[in-house]
Amino acid sequence: MTDEWIVQTNDLVKKYGEHVALDSVNLSIKAGATGLLGPNGAGKSTLLKTILGLIALTSGGGKVLNHDIATEGAKIRQKIGYMPEYDCLTPDMPAIDQVRYSGELLGMNPFAATQRAHEVLEYVGLKDQRYRQISTFSTGMEQCTKLACALIHDPDLLICDEPTNGLDARSREFMLDTLFQIVKQGGRSIIMSSHLMDDVERICDRMLMIHKGQVIAQGRIEDLKAIDREIEISVWGGASKIEQKLKDMGQSVRRTGRIMRITRVDESTYGTIIEAAAETGVQIRKMEDYEPSLEDLFIVIMDRLGYSVKSSQDLLDGPTPAMDEAATKGRQIA
Amino acid sequence: MTEDDAFNLDDILEEPVEVAPKVPEKEAEFMGESGLSVTGKARMEAAYGTDEGEGQGVAIVAQSATADAGTIFHQVYRPWRGVLNPRWVRNWSILRHHVYGLFSKGHRPWPITSKLIIVLIFFGSMLPIFSLLFAVLTNIEFLMEFYGINRANLWGHVLGVFHNTCCWPLLTAVVVGGLISEDRQHGTSAIYFSRPVTRTDYTLMKYISAASILSLVIVISYCAYFAAGIVLNNEGWAFLLDTMIYFLGGLAAAILLVITFTSIGLCLSSLSTGRFFPAASFLGVIFGSRILAFLIKLLFERDTLYLLSPYDNLAHVGQWMMGLNPTYDFPVAWSFVVLLLMNAVSLYVLISRVNSLEVTRE
Numbered sequence: 001m002t003d004e005w006i007v008q009t010n011d012l013v014k015k016y017g018e019h020v021a022l023d024s025v026n027l028s029i030k031a032g033a034t035g036l037l038g039p040n041g042a043g044k045s046t047l048l049k050t051i052l053g054l055i056a057l058t059s060g061g062g063k064v065l066n067h068d069i070a071t072e073g074a075k076i077r078q079k080i081g082y083m084p085e086y087d088c089l090t091p092d093m094p095a096i097d098q099v100r101y102s103g104e105l106l107g108m109n110p111f112a113a114t115q116r117a118h119e120v121l122e123y124v125g126l127k128d129q130r131y132r133q134i135s136t137f138s139t140g141m142e143q144c145t146k147l148a149c150a151l152i153h154d155p156d157l158l159i160c161d162e163p164t165n166g167l168d169a170r171s172r173e174f175m176l177d178t179l180f181q182i183v184k185q186g187g188r189s190i191i192m193s194s195h196l197m198d199d200v201e202r203i204c205d206r207m208l209m210i211h212k213g214q215v216i217a218q219g220r221i222e223d224l225k226a227i228d229r230e231i232e233i234s235v236w237g238g239a240s241k242i243e244q245k246l247k248d249m250g251q252s253v254r255r256t257g258r259i260m261r262i263t264r265v266d267e268s269t270y271g272t273i274i275e276a277a278a279e280t281g282v283q284i285r286k287m288e289d290y291e292p293s294l295e296d297l298f299i300v301i302m303d304r305l306g307y308s309v310k311s312s313q314d315l316l317d318g319p320t321p322a323m324d325e326a327a328t329k330g331r332q333i334a
Numbered sequence: 335m336t337e338d339d340a341f342n343l344d345d346i347l348e349e350p351v352e353v354a355p356k357v358p359e360k361e362a363e364f365m366g367e368s369g370l371s372v373t374g375k376a377r378m379e380a381a382y383g384t385d386e387g388e389g390q391g392v393a394i395v396a397q398s399a400t401a402d403a404g405t406i407f408h409q410v411y412r413p414w415r416g417v418l419n420p421r422w423v424r425n426w427s428i429l430r431h432h433v434y435g436l437f438s439k440g441h442r443p444w445p446i447t448s449k450l451i452i453v454l455i456f457f458g459s460m461l462p463i464f465s466l467l468f469a470v471l472t473n474i475e476f477l478m479e480f481y482g483i484n485r486a487n488l489w490g491h492v493l494g495v496f497h498n499t500c501c502w503p504l505l506t507a508v509v510v511g512g513l514i515s516e517d518r519q520h521g522t523s524a525i526y527f528s529r530p531v532t533r534t535d536y537t538l539m540k541y542i543s544a545a546s547i548l549s550l551v552i553v554i555s556y557c558a559y560f561a562a563g564i565v566l567n568n569e570g571w572a573f574l575l576d577t578m579i580y581f582l583g584g585l586a587a588a589i590l591l592v593i594t595f596t597s598i599g600l601c602l603s604s605l606s607t608g609r610f611f612p613a614a615s616f617l618g619v620i621f622g623s624r625i626l627a628f629l630i631k632l633l634f635e636r637d638t639l640y641l642l643s644p645y646d647n648l649a650h651v652g653q654w655m656m657g658l659n660p661t662y663d664f665p666v667a668w669s670f671v672v673l674l675l676m677n678a679v680s681l682y683v684l685i686s687r688v689n690s691l692e693v694t695r696e
Contacts, residue, residue, distance in 0.1 A: 049693060054527065054693055074530035075530070080528075082524070082693075084521070084528065084693070086521050087520055088520070089520065090443065090516075090520055091520060092443035094440075097439075097441070100440075101525075102529070104431075105525065106418055107420065107421075107424050109419065112414075112416045116416075123410070123411060123412070152414075153414060153418065154414035177409075181409055182411060185409075185411045186411035
């Protein structure tokens with residue numbers, strides 16, 4: 001499955017009355033781990049519901065695991081394991097029964113569901129706690145139980161909505177390790193929605209960023225990071241002089257004391273820096289590529305798209321020149 | 335042992351250790367990379383020490399190839415290759431979850447108080463049978479008339495004041511109280527709708543679950559009462575044929591009662607979160623409408639307001655079904671139409687509220 005598309009959509013539009021939740025969304029998600037990023041109200045939940053085949057689309061279409069989103073929702077949900085962000089467990093039930101029941105709701109034979117429930121609860125680290133009532137669980141244990149419910153039928157695609165929400169450091173580590181193993185060891189695909197960029201960066205090799213119902217970036221995280229690559233230098237003896245010189249030479253420079261970051265245009269940027277140092281007589285004590293974090297990338301993309309887009313109604317009314325430029329830049333990034 | 339056969343430590347150390355046969359490539363990826371795969375044969379050798387294992391002094395132990403020394407908990411993702419059953423199996427599991435929960439662990443956790451109330455009401459509904467048995471054993475004429483099988487008693491068992499006012503509303507309130515509202519409260523609707531369970535299936539199976547539990551008490555006790563009346567009085571086929579039409583009328587009234595109470599109860603359950611409000615409001619609807627109509631009749635001698643009371647509409651329609659003289663002044667058709675309206679409105683609210691249950695957020 002590694003080279004297959006697991007989700008593909010064509011001009012997907014979903015409107016709630018006048019409000020456009022998804023606006024001409026064209027997605028192509030490959031097997032593997034994909035992070036879903038976006039601010040609140042961006043349309044992440046609507047997109048997840050669309051992938052689950054739960055909502056009627058206004059226009060457009062798509063396929064998830066080779067099943068049509070519009071007509072084969074039940075078949076899609078049989079192949080997907082969904083781990084919701086919010087509470088979805090019955091507090092008075094033991095974990096083993098909750099997981100077994102979630103398997104039965106998928107159509108699993110009760111005996112097979114029971115056996116598998118033991119397996120997945122052991123896998124998520126709740127082997128010794130599986131007969132305890134969920135109401136006695138910590139947040140981390142509840143998250144693990146939700147993950148077990150999602151894994152019971154060994155889904156091809158696991159959708160995790162904020163899987164580390166509310167977890168302490170140790171539980172978060174365990175959850176991320178487990179998700180990582182599901183992808184690497186189990187060979188399954190994950191779409192992970194999270195506000196925590198570090199989590200996404202750790203698990204996912206691809207990402208999908210949506211804003212105001214539009215896909216503004218999608219692809220490999222490494223490739224997307226290239227749009228904001230900088231060279232970091234540490235100088236001695238005349239930081240201001242070299243800063244000015246670099247600016248005069250047309251470079252974009254950010255400076256904090258003796259540390260400077262210069263936007264890397266291409267390979268010639270290194271030569272330009274050395275040339276500037278030679279001309280100003282400044283020592284370069286350290287020079288290295290600065291790789292932006294996903295958070296940096298998110299901010300850069302948002303900056304380029306422009307915060308002038310206030311609502312989906314603005315998009316419907318037709319773009320202003322500034323918005324048009326911002327949207328074009330966003331598309332170029334994508 | 336000759337010199338050529340001399341003991342050589344290197345030969346032993348370099349001797350290849352026999353490993354269990356390789357598993358198919360697809361499975362191997364879950365078990366590790368070294369090829370030391372987990373098979374039944376390996377497990378048996380490790381457990382019982384077959385001749386192969388003993389001869390070498392090396393145990394072939396089932397293990398994950400990636401396990402580090404000293405690791406106590408090692409995660410191994412195991413695939414599942416079973417078959418998912420069709421829609422009716424999923425729906426059956428919902429029904430089983432709710433109904434079996436009354437009797438055994440591992441299913442819907444009904445509160446102990448709810449179970450106790452249901453058991454008490456069930457035994458309460460069986461009281462006429464015990465009274466009939468007592469009447470037969472003591473042969474007291476008065477008791478025989480009071481508890482014997484006739485159309486008034488059959489009507490009374492389903493729609494009489496004791497059962498219809500005291501027992502069945504309380505039973506319904508306890509059963510439907512948290513059936514949907516708790517899914518909203520705990521967000522468990524996501525467990526249903528993120529799986530191939532449609533909202534129609536969900537609503538239908540919740541409805542059937544509630545109706546089944548009510549029927550277990552109301553309809554079963556009614557049938558048991560009728561059967562006991564025939565058996566205990568040693569009645570023959572002629573009596574059975576004579577009373578069958580009343581019995582069927584009462585059965586239809588009982589089913590109508592179960593349907594109406596389930597519709598109203600689930601409607602109220604879908605409007606709320608938690609168990610208390612739906613239960614209390616159901617009792618309020620049943621008792622409140624009856625008390626209001628009673629007061630209006632007392633003050634103005636008009637009983638049309640009884641049309642607002644589900645209890646009285648059911649009683650009125652039941653009287654007509656069993657050929658009893660009606661105790662209400664308005665036509666039975668009005669009661670029937672109002673009952674249909676009550677069911678329709680309740681179902682409409684129920685469906686629209688179930689449609690509002692969220693998957694991603696609640």
